[in-house]
Amino acid sequence: MIRMIRSLVLVCVVAAGLLSWVYLFTKDRIEEDTRQKVRANLVELLGDTTLTFKPVIPDTLWEFYRDTTKLGIIFRSYGKGYGGPIPVLVALSMDTTILAIRPATPAEGLKETPGLGTKVTEPDFTNQFKNKKPSQIKLKKDGGEIDAITGATISSRGVVEAVQVGIAKYLKYLR
Amino acid sequence: MKKYIWDGIFKNNPVLVLMIGLCPTVAVSTTVQNALGMGVAVxxxxxxxxxxxxxxxxxxxxxxxxxxxxxxxxxFVTITDYVMHAYAPAIHKNLGIFVPLIVVNCIILGRAEAFASKHTPLPAILDGIGSGIGFTLAILGMAIIRELLGSGKLAGHIVLGTKFAATPILFFSLPPGAFLAIAVLIALTRLRK
Structure with a gap:
């Protein structure tokens, strides 16, 4: 009994020590890679490499600047989809115009039906949000200006919901 | 001594003869790079x-x-995961969940239980290298079939002409193509006996 505990504890301690050493050794590069991926997503969203991004809430809210002028915010928010929450990145300008949106791709955690709900990531759908005011962001059948994807109303509504919820929550950061 | 290595590659090939570790073999054999990354990790x-x-x-x-x-x-799986994320982020992103899932890969627990726990260090290392190469060759074989027919490329380079690459047999990039490819490879292995 004592022998069992002793060998199990010993193996665990050595394993933990080894892992902490490898973790410390690789930590900087892994964090750098994660930062670059996030930045690449933000740059792609606005299609502009000259902007600077300042994180406000880690992994959720960023302010973006040209030189020292604040141009708006980018946030990540979630709406109810068909297969789970739909994460959406939204860029909002200072006058609360939506500049661009980008729902997560299936590889990034979108759980909608392949070939139907996953079409929310395509430009045909996301471009509809560009340069609209929050009040216009509703599906046409709900009295707004967004065409739902045929056969994927729930997913389309989920993206709309993510945008609305996010604006309600983060509007106060537009100052 | 050499026998331990050759056994792992041919007579006891983990995937094609022992039929273990099929899950990553089917799932990440879409391109040659992914297959090599997974093979080296295992x-x-x-x-x-x-x-x-x-x-x-x-x-x-x-x-x-x-x-x-x-x-x-x-x-060791966690070490591999950290090092891959730090030094080969592109491959790490493609392999995704399949690197952490090496923990529950039957090949590794199987060799630990059936071989390493009953042998001295040198044969154990050789057996690990042999079975590892056996796995790598199997998944690489799958990837060559699938990438070549599914996208007309090998390791990202177009090899079957641009015309084929424009309209490849997409079926082989998708999961059903993986099952067909592994069936063909296993059938060929059986034929040799």
Whole structure:
């Protein structure tokens, strides 16, 4: 009994020590890679490499600047989809115009039906949000200006919901 | 000594003969790069865990050997995961969940239980290298079939002409194509016997 505990504890301690050493050794590069991926997503969203991004809430809210002028915010928010929450990145300008949106791709955690709900990531759908005011962001059948994807109303509504919820929550950061 | 390596590659090939570790073989054999990344990861974890388990043999009581094996294996898998993320982020992104899932890969626990826990360190290392190469060759074979027919490319380079690359047999890039490819490879292995 004592022998069992002793060998199990010993193996665990050595394993933990080894892992902490490898973790410390690789930590900087892994964090750098994660930062670059996030930045690449933000740059792609606005299609502009000259902007600077300042994180406000880690992994959720960023302010973006040209030189020292604040141009708006980018946030990540979630709406109810068909297969789970739909994460959406939204860029909002200072006058609360939506500049661009980008729902997560299936590889990034979108759980909608392949070939139907996953079409929310395509430009045909996301471009509809560009340069609209929050009040216009509703599906046409709900009295707004967004065409739902045929056969994927729930997913389309989920993206709309993510945008609305996010604006309600983060509007106060537009100052 | 050489026999241990050759056995792992041919007579006891983990995927094509023992039929274990099929899940990553089917899932990440879409391109040659992914297959090589996965092969190297399994080869490293298998060799290191075989060595460690063989070294620990005298101090591991029979009744708790499985928990100890799992701790050793998951330690090496986590090391592989961190190092891949730090130094090969592109491959790490493609392999995704399949690197952490090496922990529950039957090949590794299987070799630990059936071989490393009963042999001295040198044969254990050789067995790990042999089985690791066996796995790598199997998944690489799958990837060559699938990438070539599914996208007309090999390791990202167009090899079957631009006309074929424009309209490849997409079926082979998708999961059903993986099942067909592995069936063909296993059938060929059986034929040799």
């Amino acid at each position: 080869l490293f974890v298998l060799t290191m865990s075989n060595l460690t388990i063989s070294l620990l043999r005298p101090m591991v009581p029979e009744s708790i050997r499985i928990p100890i094996f799992i701790i050793v294996i998951s330690t």
